[in-house]
Amino acid sequence: xxxxxxxxxxxxxxxxxxxxxxxxxxxxxxxxxxxxxxxxxxxxxxxxxxxxxxxxxxxxxxxxxxxxxxxxxxxxxxxxxxxxxxxxxxxxxxxxxxxxxxxxxxxxxxxxxxxxxxxxxxxxxxxxxxxxxxxxxxxxxxxxxxxxxxxxxxxxxxxxxxxxxxxxxxxxxxxxxxxxxxxxxxxxxxxxxxxxxxxxxxxxxxxxxxxxxxxxxxxxxxxxxxxxxxxxxxxxxxxxxxxxxxxxxxxxxxxxxxxxxxxxxxxxxxxxxxxxxxxxxxxxxxxxxxxxxxxxxxxxxxxxxxxxxxxxxxxxxxxxxxxxxxxxxxxxxxxxxxxxxxxxxxxxxxxxxxxxxxxxxxxxxxxxxxxxxxxxxxxxxxxxxxxxxxxxxxxxxxxxxxxxxxxxxxxxxxxxxxxxxxxxxxxxxxxxxxxxxxxxxxxxxxxxxxxxxxxxxxxxxxxxxxxxxxxxxxxxxxx
Numbered sequence: 001x002x003x004x005x006x007x008x009x010x011x012x013x014x015x016x017x018x019x020x021x022x023x024x025x026x027x028x029x030x031x032x033x034x035x036x037x038x039x040x041x042x043x044x045x046x047x048x049x050x051x052x053x054x055x056x057x058x059x060x061x062x063x064x065x066x067x068x069x070x071x072x073x074x075x076x077x078x079x080x081x082x083x084x085x086x087x088x089x090x091x092x093x094x095x096x097x098x099x100x101x102x103x104x105x106x107x108x109x110x111x112x113x114x115x116x117x118x119x120x121x122x123x124x125x126x127x128x129x130x131x132x133x134x135x136x137x138x139x140x141x142x143x144x145x146x147x148x149x150x151x152x153x154x155x156x157x158x159x160x161x162x163x164x165x166x167x168x169x170x171x172x173x174x175x176x177x178x179x180x181x182x183x184x185x186x187x188x189x190x191x192x193x194x195x196x197x198x199x200x201x202x203x204x205x206x207x208x209x210x211x212x213x214x215x216x217x218x219x220x221x222x223x224x225x226x227x228x229x230x231x232x233x234x235x236x237x238x239x240x241x242x243x244x245x246x247x248x249x250x251x252x253x254x255x256x257x258x259x260x261x262x263x264x265x266x267x268x269x270x271x272x273x274x275x276x277x278x279x280x281x282x283x284x285x286x287x288x289x290x291x292x293x294x295x296x297x298x299x300x301x302x303x304x305x306x307x308x309x310x311x312x313x314x315x316x317x318x319x320x321x322x323x324x325x326x327x328x329x330x331x332x333x334x335x336x337x338x339x340x341x342x343x344x345x346x347x348x349x350x351x352x353x354x355x356x357x358x359x360x361x362x363x364x365x366x367x368x369x370x371x372x373x374x375x376x377x378x379x380x381x382x383x384x385x386x387x388x389x390x391x392x393x394x395x396x397x398x399x400x401x402x403x404x405x406x407x408x409x410x411x412x413x414x415x416x417x418x419x420x421x422x423x424x425x426x427x428x429x430x431x432x433x434x435x436x437x438x439x440x441x442x443x444x445x446x447x448x449x450x451x452x453x454x455x456x457x458x459x460x461x462x463x464x465x466x467x468x469x470x471x472x473x474x475x476x477x478x479x
Contacts, residue, residue: 002052002111005039008032009104016097022088025096026081032100033074036107040070044467054180057113060470064318065245066110067467068325069238071452073103075445079333080230082441086340094131101128102234109242115163115179118246122159122210125239126152132231133223144222151219155209159246162202166250169195181249185477188256196257203250204270210243211300212293213270214277221281224293225345229336232289236296236332237325244303244321251307252475264308268398271305274298275405282412286347289339291416292331295371298409299324305402306386313389314472320382322468323456327379329449330367334360337442338420347416352425359438361421363446368417370453372410378456 012032019025043049043058044067050058058066080099084092105124112118126149134145163179169191170184171177178184184191209216224232254263278298285291299320306317337360342350354361370377373384383406390399460468 001043001049002056005036005043006104006107006111008035009100009107013097013100013104016100017093022092025092026084028096029077029080029099032103033077036103037070037074040066054182055114055117056111058111060467060474061248061318062110062245064321064467064471065241068241068322069106069110072233072237072325072329075329075448076230076233076333078441079445082439083228083230083336090135095135098128098131106238106242109246113181115166115181115249119160119163122243122246123156126156129239133227135228136226138226141226144226148219148223151209155206155216158202159206162199162206165195165199165202169199184253185256188253189258191257193259196254196259197262200250200254200263203247204266207243207247208270211240211247212297213300213304214274214297217297220297221290221293224296225287225289229332232292232332233329236292236328240296240300241321241325248307248475252477256477260310264310267304267308268395271301271308272398272401272405274301274304275409279405279408279412282409282416285412285416287345288347288350288416288420289335289345291413292335295331295413296328302383302386305398306389309386309390309393309395309398311389311393313386313393314475315468316382316385316389318468318471319385320379323378323382323453326449326453327367327371330363330446330453331371333446334364334367337438338364347419349426350420351423354421356425357438359443363450365417365421366450368413372413373406376454376457378453381457
């Protein structure tokens with residue numbers, strides 16, 4: 001089953017490269033997305049399918065990420081059809097093929113229990129996402145693509161070195177060298193501590209670059225700012241979540257090795273630093289798509305902070321992976337509609353969006369309210385759970401700084417968002433002429449994300465709650 005789930009998107013990517021019609025090709029995206037989600041749910045319902053061999057295992061945390069990635073792709077695939085329909089002059093063969101290949105590679109990362117195979121899949125993700133950033137073929141987009149490739153390549157190279165160090169930590173102690181996650185977890189207490197510590201730092205920097213943690217986030221503002229909204233959603237909601245899953249592997253090994261105190265201090269510091277950097281750059285930010293990039297930097301910091309606090313905060317951390325991923329869909333897709341209608345991302349020109357695009361403007365404002373942790377939306381539950389975990393475990397300073405930075409982000413982000421949605425539109429922007437930006441395919445997927453994030457803020461279905469609780473227990477497992 002696992003080979004089918006991985007190979008179907010890759011096969012459809014090949015099909016997309018052969019389809020000649022620029023209009024029909026995008027429909028391969030929702031077809032593949034729906035098929036992938038059906039297979040995902042089938043695997044989750046049948047736990048016996050979650051283990052193929054020692055290399056490919058869908059563990060409890062991976063199940064949460066797997067469901068999130070499949071859901072996000074399925075929803076944005078319909079939006080992608082509407083988006084590409086508005087740009088018939090641009091060939092979409094490579095764009096569609098890369099999106100489908102990305103889905104297959106993310107699936108491979110989620111299933112990988114061999115850390116070498118996982119690294120190869122993440123490197124593949126880097127390569128297939130680069131053409132997606134360059135879709136607009138502008139000077140800014142090519143610059144963003146190169147910055148993404150260069151910074152990402154350095155990060156992934158450091159992750160490879162950290163993976164080698166991790167393998168050597170077992171060899172150094174007389175065990176057979178291995179990159180199988182379960183074997184490393186089993187022998188964690190006997191691994192060489194200096195090599196394990198070095199591996200942790202390198203993998204934090206390496207996969208932290210892929211996540212967009214500060215100060216390894218330098219590719220994010222340009223890439224998110226120039227990429228289409230559908231690509232930004234995949235980056236901020238799916239790719240970063242997959243990278244977070246990859247990093248939790250070394251976190252679990254260190255935790256099982258009795259090095260929780262060592263990793264906790266570093267993760268709390270990095271989490272707060274990432275939030276602080278994001279808050280700083282949000283203040284006075286005039287490019288609303290770059291603003292969303294810094295929002296992603298902030299939320300990666302929240303995830304790492306929750307991981308560092310551990311204990312009761314882990315529930316909020318795993319839950320926040322879901323909440324952040326779904327809410328980013330609201331923000332990036334609605335921001336994409338606004339960007340196309342105004343032809344600009346700068347708040348000096350983009351004002352009164354709610355008058356020009358009543359639906360997209362309202363959804364953009366709703367996304368801001370949700371992502372900043374306001375009730376009754378899902379992120380409020382996850383962020384509050386992390387805060388509760390911080391105080392209940394005695395991390396009062398970290399909890400206080402966390403609260404302060406959430407407030408700073410709310411103020412900084414709110415100032416820019418309100419400029420975009422409120423006010424009087426420029427005189428050359430006419431609402432009737434821009435209604436094509438709000439077709440069914442470009443607004444209904446955003447509404448679906450809103451419905452999901454509102455539902456999860458009011459009630460978490462028992463099957464999903466069970467998946468999250470299983471993932472939390474799995475994160476704390478000891479050999």
